Structures are given as structure tokens and as C-alpha cells.
Amino acid sequence: MTNEAIIQLKDIDVTFHNKGQTVTAVKNVSLTVERGDIYGVVGYSGAGKSTLVRVINRLQRPTAGTVEVNGQDILALKPKELRVARTKIGMIFQHFNLMASRTIADNVGYPLKGGDLSHEERQQKVAHLLDLVGLTEKAADYPAQLSGGQKQRVAIARALANDPEILISDEATSALDPKTTSSILELLKRLNRELGLTVVLITHEMEAVKEICNKVAVMDDGEIIERGDLVTIFSRPEKPLTQDFINTATQVDQAREKIFKQARTLGLDDHHRLVQLQYVGASTDAPLITELYKRYGVVSNILYGNVEILQDTPLGNLIVVMTGDPDKLTAAWQYCQDAGITVTHLQPTDPEVA
Amino acid sequence: MNFIAKYFPNAVTMQDEFVQATGETLYMTFVTAVVAGIIGMAIGVGLIVTQPGGILENRVVYNILDKIVNLCRSIPFVILLAVIAPLTRLIVGTAIGTTAAIVPLVIGSAPFYARQIQNALSEVDRGVIEAAESVGSGPIAIIFRVYLKEGLPDIIRSSVLTLISLIDLTAMAGAIGGGGLGNLAINVGYSRFENDVTIAAMLIILVLVFAIQLIGDLWARKVDHTA
Structure with a gap:
């Protein structure tokens, strides 16, 4: 994987004027996507993610800023040049946006119409694309006859018709059930691996990002509030919103809530501490719980455990009740931190977490 | 034939006039449909692409087209x-006769058709247009390969509606000198108290309308793949 920037957005502002009201959808955002990235842009609806990525292929002209894709200044292109540039930037949408009046094969072949390919070459290409997304036998069907996941596969095949180097996925899995979502994400990952496709994935579901992205940016109110590689963001989220997204994705939130509801039954006191342990990579492998007992006589009762494998890096979350003498507990605490584990003391009475 | 002779005593003697009048009605309808169809389609597409948020957004052109359509209608x-x-x-x-009737018929029906086309095309999903833009389609390709193709079932339905109202208009134009079945029904049937002629003319018009409706419905259903 080279570190060459394929998309460079600099100081992008997008402002809408509507009936005397001015709405700033994107505020001073800069974003660099490197070739081969699967770059996730996460945020709640209305955060400006869709507007931001529409700037990449100029479906949305920014009010200010510069857009460079593949070394081309997108904002300087004439309409005809822009259309050529767009053929190299595929896009898929939440509602698939297939043409109901065309068969699946015609939908996939649509971008090739009026191009240089002969009728036969076009048919071959369409057949190849349908094979790529696993829908060969649906070629003669119409979109209305397909399921949501199949429709999105057709949309992906259509987006790939002109051999783009970039694929923008605008909430492409948001209308799909979890299982279908996984299969679509799996397909995107495969295309990324096999075709070297750079993917920009917009979503409000951190789960989607977790499954395939190598980098992620979190957007809120038109701004990117946090960004970085997936493992870093997941292991050390700084902004509360990012933590929110991650806790939802890893389900630590739900676990915490449940545990807090049962807090009284845990009998917490000076000798019992409710602790969340977070660890990344190699430290996962260390037999931590055993170590704590052997060294400090601290018994850890596991209430919740979860390990995510992100980009081949394990990321673990444990919620335990540690039992032992107060000074031993403090020593054990220190030991964990020295081992590179993030330790958080959970207090059910804390109004912030309750 | 006895039945016809008994209930349509005058009409049965006027077969040639009926054939000619039906021919005139069809002629007026057909020529107007072609001319008004092209003009109405062009204006309708113009309204869709220049409307706020359209692919060739242009406030001035849109407002001019919009006002013309409203005025004529x-x-x-x-x-x-x-x-x-x-x-x-x-x-x-000349201002009299079948061919002369075509001018007001076109002016009377083209704006109506334009509005129908605008309505039909506004049903085309904005997202599909965006998808076409995202693969590099230009305005011409989007009009012909997306709008007119995706909107076809609705365009057919609107065309049927316009054709039927056009036959209505030809009857009115006929009554004041344009010829056709309207002329026969009013200037012969009604004026001479030969009611059977009026009814016969009406029946032929009904048959025409039903035939158009039937063909249109079947065709629209054939090209509609939304369900």
C-alpha cells in the first residue's frame, strides 16, 4: 500500500441558503484519503457527512476550499472534463438509486452507454461485473424483483462499470439488515483488496467502520472532531461523541448499563472495585487475571468481556469486580496501567454514568 | 341493421358524412397530437431541468416557461x-376548416401536455438522477436515458389523458367550423333536431376514447417495471 494521497479536501466549507436562512453544512474540513484506504466517515444524520463526500465528485460544489482527486483540481474542471473525472469516482447510495425501467444488466451497463465500447464488449463487461457481485443469474430481472442486498450489489456493479479508482459509499448499508450489511461490507473489502479500490464509507454505524475501515473520521455539526487509524480511534477515543459511537459498536454501553442496574447486588466497598479494563494488541495475550491473583492476591470476577479484531489487532474490553485489600487493589491497578492497559474505575452512583 | 335503421333513422342515411367526419376528427387529433406532443414534451422537459434544483437550473427560463404555460391554460x-x-x-x-382548427388545438393542448409531462417527470427519483450524474452522464443523456426512460409509464398515462382531452377539444373546434364529429353532432344533429345523429357522433367519440384508454393502459403496464 503506497502512501499516495488520492483524495485531498482542503478547508472545505459548504453553505446552503434557503429562504433567507443560511445553513453551514460543512465547516472548514480538510481530509486526505490515501490510495487503498477504506476511510470511514462517521456521524449522526445531519452532521454533514453526505454533503462532504458529495464534494469529492462535485455533486456538491463547496462554498470554499479546494478539492483534488487523483492530482486533478476538481473544482477547475469544465463540465465535460468533470463528467470524465466522475467516471473514475464510483458512488453507491442508501436507497440504491437503480433505474426501475431497466433490467439488472442494463442498469449495470448504463454508465457504459455512449462510451467507446462496442455492444459486445459492453455485454462482456456487464457479465463480468455481474459475476463480480454474484448476480449473474439476475441479469434479465428488474430491480423491483430483487432484495435490498441484491439491489445494492447491482448498484456496486454499476458504480464499478467505468473501472473507477475510488468508490464513495453513502450510507450504502443503512437500509439493510445486519446480515446483508455484513455481506455488502465484505464485498467492499474484497473489491478494495482485489482491485485496489479506494473506498470512502459514510455511515452512522460504527459497526460498519469497525468491520472494514482502516481509518476513520468522526463528524459532528459540519466538522471533523476526531480522526485517525481505526485501532487508535477505537482504543483511545478522545471526544465524547467518538466514545459514544464506539461504545455502541462494541456494546460496552449496554453491558455497563446492565451491570449498573445490578450494582447493589455486587456489594461494592473498599475491598471490591468495579473496573473496566481496555487493552490493545499484544497485551491481550498476557494472562492478566491470573497475574493479578498471583502477584497481589486480587481476585477478578469477570462480568463482561469482549474482544474486537480491528485490522488484525485485537482490542479487548473487560468489566470486572476486583476483590482484595485496598492497598493491593491500588498496586494491581498500577500493574495494569504499567502493562499498557487502560483502567477505568466504574462507579454506578456516578451521575455521569448512571 | 334493422336496429340501426330503427333507432338512427337520419344517421343511417349519412354514412359518408360520418366516415368523413370521423376521418376529420382523427386527422385533427393526430396532427395536433404530434405537433403539440413535441412542443409540450419540450416545454415539460424544459420545466423539469430548469426548475430549482434541476440538472440545468435556470430561474429565468423556468419562470418564462411556467408563465407561458399558466397563461395559455x-x-x-x-x-x-x-x-x-x-x-x-x-x-x-384561413381560419376555417379542419387544418385551421389545428392551430388553436395545438395552442390549447400543448401547455396542458407540458404540465402533464412536468408532473410525470417530477416523479422520477431525484436519487436516480444523482446516480446518473455520478457515473458521468451529461444533461442530454440524463434527459433521454433517465428522465424519459424512467418516466415512460407516467408519460404514457399523461399522453392518454391529453389525447382524450384533445378529442374533446376537436369536437369544440368542430362545432365552430373545424369539421369532424363535433361539427356533425352540433351543426347537423343538434341544429336540425336530428338527435340520433348527435348520439351517433357521441358514440363514435366514446369508442375512440375507450380505444385510446385501453391501448394506453396496456402499454403503460407493459413498460412499468416498478412492481
Whole structure:
């Protein structure tokens, strides 16, 4: 994987004027996507993610800023040049946006119409694309006859018709059930691996990002509030919103809530501490719980455990009740931190977490 | 034939007139449909692409087209016939007769059709247009390969509606000198108290309308793949 920037957005502002009201959808955002990235842009609806990525292929002209894709200044292109540039930037949408009046094969072949390919070459290409997304036998069907996941596969095949180097996925899995979502994400990952496709994935579901992205940016109110590689963001989220997204994705939130509801039954006191342990990579492998007992006589009762494998890096979350003498507990605490584990003391009475 | 002779005593003696009148009605309908169809389609597409948020957004053009359509649609057809007689004379050379009737018919039906087309095309999903833009389609490709293709079932339905209202208009134009079945029904049937002629003319028009409706419905269903 080279570190060459394929998309460079600099100081992008997008402002809408509507009936005397001015709405700033994107505020001073800069974003660099490197070739081969699967770059996730996460945020709640209305955060400006869709507007931001529409700037990449100029479906949305920014009010200010510069857009460079593949070394081309997108904002300087004439309409005809822009259309050529767009053929190299595929896009898929939440509602698939297939043409109901065309068969699946015609939908996939649509971008090739009026191009240089002969009728036969076009048919071959369409057949190849349908094979790529696993829908060969649906070629003669119409979109209305397909399921949501199949429709999105057709949309992906259509987006790939002109051999783009970039694929923008605008909430492409948001209308799909979890299982279908996984299969679509799996397909995107495969295309990324096999075709070297750079993917920009917009979503409000951190789960989607977790499954395939190598980098992620979190957007809120038109701004990117946090960004970085997936493992870093997941292991050390700084902004509360990012933590929110991650806790939802890893389900630590739900676990915490449940545990807090049962807090009284845990009998917490000076000798019992409710602790969340977070660890990344190699430290996962260390037999931590055993170590704590052997060294400090601290018994850890596991209430919740979860390990995510992100980009081949394990990321673990444990919620335990540690039992032992107060000074031993403090020593054990220190030991964990020295081992590179993030330790958080959970207090059910804390109004912030309750 | 006895039945016809008994209930349509006058009409049965006027077979040639009926054939000619039906021919005239079809002629007026057909020529107007082609001319008004092209004009109406062009204006309808123009309205869709120049409207706010359209692919060729242009406030000035949109407002001009919109006002023209509204203006033409506000004039009652019977008055339009009289008002534009000078224009008709200028184009056709005469203000009377079947061919002359085509001018007011076009002006009367093209704006109506334009509005119908605009409505039909506004049903085309904005997301599909965006998808076409995202693969590099230009305005011309989007109009012909997306709007007119995706909107076809609705375009057919609107065309049927327009054709039927056009037959209605030809009857009105016929009554004041345009010929056709309207002329026969009013100037012969009604004026001479030969009611059977009026009814016969009406029945033929009904058959025409039903035939158009039936063909249109079948065709629209054939090209509609949304369900």
C-alpha cells in the first residue's frame, strides 16, 4: 500500500441558503484519503457527512476550499472534463438509486452507454461485473424483483462499470439488515483488496467502520472532531461523541448499563472495585487475571468481556469486580496501567454514568 | 341493421358524412397530437431541468416557461379559438376548416401536455438522477436515458389523458367550423333536431376514447417495471 494521497479536501466549507436562512453544512474540513484506504466517515444524520463526500465528485460544489482527486483540481474542471473525472469516482447510495425501467444488466451497463465500447464488449463487461457481485443469474430481472442486498450489489456493479479508482459509499448499508450489511461490507473489502479500490464509507454505524475501515473520521455539526487509524480511534477515543459511537459498536454501553442496574447486588466497598479494563494488541495475550491473583492476591470476577479484531489487532474490553485489600487493589491497578492497559474505575452512583 | 335503421333513422342515411367526419376528427387529433406532443414534451422537459434544483437550473427560463404555460391554460378554449383567428390565418391561410382548427388545438393542448409531462417527470427519483450524474452522464443523456426512460409509464398515462382531452377539444373546434364529429353532432344533429345523429357522433367519440384508454393502459403496464 503506497502512501499516495488520492483524495485531498482542503478547508472545505459548504453553505446552503434557503429562504433567507443560511445553513453551514460543512465547516472548514480538510481530509486526505490515501490510495487503498477504506476511510470511514462517521456521524449522526445531519452532521454533514453526505454533503462532504458529495464534494469529492462535485455533486456538491463547496462554498470554499479546494478539492483534488487523483492530482486533478476538481473544482477547475469544465463540465465535460468533470463528467470524465466522475467516471473514475464510483458512488453507491442508501436507497440504491437503480433505474426501475431497466433490467439488472442494463442498469449495470448504463454508465457504459455512449462510451467507446462496442455492444459486445459492453455485454462482456456487464457479465463480468455481474459475476463480480454474484448476480449473474439476475441479469434479465428488474430491480423491483430483487432484495435490498441484491439491489445494492447491482448498484456496486454499476458504480464499478467505468473501472473507477475510488468508490464513495453513502450510507450504502443503512437500509439493510445486519446480515446483508455484513455481506455488502465484505464485498467492499474484497473489491478494495482485489482491485485496489479506494473506498470512502459514510455511515452512522460504527459497526460498519469497525468491520472494514482502516481509518476513520468522526463528524459532528459540519466538522471533523476526531480522526485517525481505526485501532487508535477505537482504543483511545478522545471526544465524547467518538466514545459514544464506539461504545455502541462494541456494546460496552449496554453491558455497563446492565451491570449498573445490578450494582447493589455486587456489594461494592473498599475491598471490591468495579473496573473496566481496555487493552490493545499484544497485551491481550498476557494472562492478566491470573497475574493479578498471583502477584497481589486480587481476585477478578469477570462480568463482561469482549474482544474486537480491528485490522488484525485485537482490542479487548473487560468489566470486572476486583476483590482484595485496598492497598493491593491500588498496586494491581498500577500493574495494569504499567502493562499498557487502560483502567477505568466504574462507579454506578456516578451521575455521569448512571 | 334493422336496429340501426330503427333507432338512427337520419344517421343511417349519412354514412359518408360520418366516415368523413370521423376521418376529420382523427386527422385533427393526430396532427395536433404530434405537433403539440413535441412542443409540450419540450416545454415539460424544459420545466423539469430548469426548475430549482434541476440538472440545468435556470430561474429565468423556468419562470418564462411556467408563465407561458399558466397563461395559455387560463384561456377558455372557445375564446382561444376566436382570439387567435388572425394568427391561424397567418399560418394556415384561413381560419376555417379542419387544418385551421389545428392551430388553436395545438395552442390549447400543448401547455396542458407540458404540465402533464412536468408532473410525470417530477416523479422520477431525484436519487436516480444523482446516480446518473455520478457515473458521468451529461444533461442530454440524463434527459433521454433517465428522465424519459424512467418516466415512460407516467408519460404514457399523461399522453392518454391529453389525447382524450384533445378529442374533446376537436369536437369544440368542430362545432365552430373545424369539421369532424363535433361539427356533425352540433351543426347537423343538434341544429336540425336530428338527435340520433348527435348520439351517433357521441358514440363514435366514446369508442375512440375507450380505444385510446385501453391501448394506453396496456402499454403503460407493459413498460412499468416498478412492481
